[in-house]
Amino acid sequence: xxxxxxxxxxxxxxxxxxxxxxxxxxxxxxxxxxxxxxxxxxxxxxxxxxxxxxxxxxxxxxxxxxxxxxxxxxxxxxxxxxxxxxxxxxxxxxxxxxxxxxxxxxxxxxxxxxxxxxxxxxxxxxxxxxxxxxxxxxxxxxxx
Amino acid sequence: xxxxxxxxxxxxxxxxxxxxxxxxxxxxxxxxxxxxxxxxxxxxxxxxxxxxxxxxxxxxxxxxxxxxxxxxxxxxxxxxxxxxxxxxxxxxxxxxxxxxxxxxxxxxxxxxxxxxxxxxxx
Numbered sequence: 001x002x003x004x005x006x007x008x009x010x011x012x013x014x015x016x017x018x019x020x021x022x023x024x025x026x027x028x029x030x031x032x033x034x035x036x037x038x039x040x041x042x043x044x045x046x047x048x049x050x051x052x053x054x055x056x057x058x059x060x061x062x063x064x065x066x067x068x069x070x071x072x073x074x075x076x077x078x079x080x081x082x083x084x085x086x087x088x089x090x091x092x093x094x095x096x097x098x099x100x101x102x103x104x105x106x107x108x109x110x111x112x113x114x115x116x117x118x119x120x121x122x123x124x125x126x127x128x129x130x131x132x133x134x135x136x137x138x139x140x141x142x143x144x
Numbered sequence: 145x146x147x148x149x150x151x152x153x154x155x156x157x158x159x160x161x162x163x164x165x166x167x168x169x170x171x172x173x174x175x176x177x178x179x180x181x182x183x184x185x186x187x188x189x190x191x192x193x194x195x196x197x198x199x200x201x202x203x204x205x206x207x208x209x210x211x212x213x214x215x216x217x218x219x220x221x222x223x224x225x226x227x228x229x230x231x232x233x234x235x236x237x238x239x240x241x242x243x244x245x246x247x248x249x250x251x252x253x254x255x256x257x258x259x260x261x262x263x264x265x266x
Binding site: 111 | 173174207208210211214217218244247
C-alpha cells in the first residue's frame with residue numbers, strides 16, 4: 001500500500017534506446033532521488049558508476065548495439081536501499097564465464113572490468129537467468 | 145570547415161607532454177573513443193613518448209575509460225616511452241586500486257612527482 005511507503009521513496013521505470021542524452025537524464029533523475037533520500041557523495045558515486053556500467057553492458061553486449069532494441073530500467077530508492085533492475089533484449093549470458101580481469105594473464109586486456117566494478121561498489125549484483133536482466137542493490141546499512 | 149571536437153588539453157613542456165581532460169565525466173563511449181584517438185596520436189607523433197596525464201577535475205570514470213588507458217599504456221611501452229598518471233581524486237584512485245590497474249599504470253600524486261619520476265628513469 002502506498003501509505004506504508006516512506007515519504008521519500010522514489011520509483012520509476014524507463015524504456016529507452018541508446019541515447020547519451022537519455023542516459024544522462026536518467027542519471028540526473030537518480031542523482032536527485034538519492035540526494036532527496038539523504039544519500040551522500042560516496043553512495044552517489046558508487047550508484048552512478050554501477051548504473052553506467054549496467055547500461056553500457058545492456059546496450060553493447062546485450063542488445064549488441066542494435067538501435068531497434070530497447071533497455072528497461074526499473075529503479076526504487078528509499079532511505080534504506082537502492083534497487084535497480086536493467087533488462088536488455090539480448091539472449092543473456094553466464095556471468096561466471098567472464099574472466100577475472102585482475103588475474104595476471106588478463107590485467108593488460110582493455111575490457112571486462114564493468115561487472116567487477118559493480119560488484120565492488122554495490123551490496124549485491126545478481127543476473128537473473130538467462131542473464132539479460134540484472135538486479136543491483138545498494139544497502140545503506142551495509143555500504144554506509 | 146568545423147574542427148573536430150577535442151577532449152584533451154595538451155601542453156608541450158620541455159621534459160614531457162602534459163595532458164589534462166576537458167571533461168569531468170569520462171563515461172560516454174563516444175567521448176572515450178575520441179580521447180583514445182587523441183592520446184594515440186600523441187604517442188604516434190613522438191619517437192619515444194613521455195606523457196603525463198593529469199586527472200585534475202575528473203569526477204567520474206567508467207571501465208571503458210580504463211580500457212583506453214590500458215591500450216595507451218601498451219602503445220607507449222611498445223615505443224619504449226613513459227606514461228604517468230597524476231592528480232587523481234581519491235574516489236577515482238579507488239577504481240584503479242579495485243581493478244588492480246595501479247600495478248601496471250604508473251600513478252603519482254601530483255605533476256611534480258610525475259615529472260620527477262620521468263627524470264629519474266635511466
